[in-house]
Amino acid sequence: MQHGRCRAIFAQYQSDDWITSPWSLFETVNSLRQLCLKSNGPKPVVIEAIRRQLKHWHTRGVFQTEMPDLQEGVIECQQLSAACGTQLKMRSADVLHVALLEQLAPDLFLTRDKEQHALALNRAFPSRLIP
Amino acid sequence: MKTLTRRQLSREPGSLKNIKPGETVLVPDDDGGLIVTRRKKHRLSAEQMFGELDRLAPQCPPMDTRAFLGDDD
Numbered sequence: 748m749q750h751g752r753c754r755a756i757f758a759q760y761q762s763d764d765w766i767t768s769p770w771s772l773f774e775t776v777n778s779l780r781q782l783c784l785k786s787n788g789p790k791p792v793v794i795e796a797i798r799r800q801l802k803h804w805h806t807r808g809v810f811q812t813e814m815p816d817l818q819e820g821v822i823e824c825q826q827l828s829a830a831c832g833t834q835l836k837m838r839s840a841d842v843l844h845v846a847l848l849e850q851l852a853p854d855l856f857l858t859r860d861k862e863q864h865a866l867a868l869n870r871a872f873p874s875r876l877i878p
Numbered sequence: 879m880k881t882l883t884r885r886q887l888s889r890e891p892g893s894l895k896n897i898k899p900g901e902t903v904l905v906p907d908d909d910g911g912l913i914v915t916r917r918k919k920h921r922l923s924a925e926q927m928f929g930e931l932d933r934l935a936p937q938c939p940p941m942d943t944r945a946f947l948g949d950d951d
Contacts, residue, residue, distance in 0.1 A: 750943070754928060761924040764898075778943075785946055789938045796934045808922045811898070859944060 756857065756877050765810045766853050770820075770843060772812065775801070815850035823849050831869055836862045848872045879904050 767775075776798050782788045804810050823846035824839070831837060845866045848856055856867050856874040867874035881904045882893060897903050900918035905911050922930075 754924070757927075758924040782941070782943060782946065785941065787939055788941065788946075789935060793935050793938065797931070800930060800934060804922070804927060807920060808927055814892075814896070 752878055753859070756875075760855075760857075761809060763809065763854075766851055767805070767810055767812045768815055768847055768851065769812065770815075770817070770847060772801070774840065774844075813851050815847045819850065820846045823847075827866065827870065831866060835865055835869065837866060838862065841866065845870065845872070881906060 776794075779789075779794045779797060780791070783791050783794060801810070805812060820843060824842045827842055827846055828837060841860060841863045844858070844860075844863050845856075848867065848870075854873065856863075856872050857877060858864050858867070858874065859877045861876060864874050864876040879902050880897075884905060884907060887894065887905055894903060894905075894914055897914065897916050899916050902913060902915040904913050
């Protein structure tokens with residue numbers, strides 16, 4: 748919410764379409780909710796307001812949700828695991844993010860996760876790591 | 879303009895649902911066909927979106943979200 752670097756990146760690409768999927772939306776909102784567990788974290792009502800705002804931004808903002816086939820995504824996960832599972836750190840949720848890129852075909856994948864970034868580059872998806 | 883045959887539409891009805899804002903799809907037939915357009919969105923600027931976010935969470939203290947969520951291990 749206060750992350751200057753994410754805001755800078757967002758402003759840089761504000762004229763582009765930001766593609767989300769049901770999986771990335773779930774992970775985003777779930778992570779926001781988890782912040783409420785921190786002792787000085789945000790209140791649940793604030794997170795709920797942000798969730799609704801994110802939904803609103805899919806109508807008025809730059810976000811648009813695509814609906815990839817999750818079963819196809821899991822098959823891609825298995826292929827990614829077979830190809831890279833002994834060389835890279837690959838948590839299952841991270842692998843699914845990268846696997847869905849095959850269907851979403853974005854011009855650029857933006858992530859703050861080093862493992863997702865490494866895996867995406869390994870599979871030749873254009874990726875940018877937000878520091 | 880993208881064209882979709884009636885056969886394609888009946889096999890994949892979701893293909894009309896997934897058209898992008900501002901995109902138009904033609905489904906031709908003998909009477910001229912069906913034209914489906916999704917209107918372009920009025921997009922908020924980044925500054926407008928940051929403003930909306932700041933109004934929602936003015937009291938949120940800065941926090942290292944990545945460390946807290948365990949993404950740095």
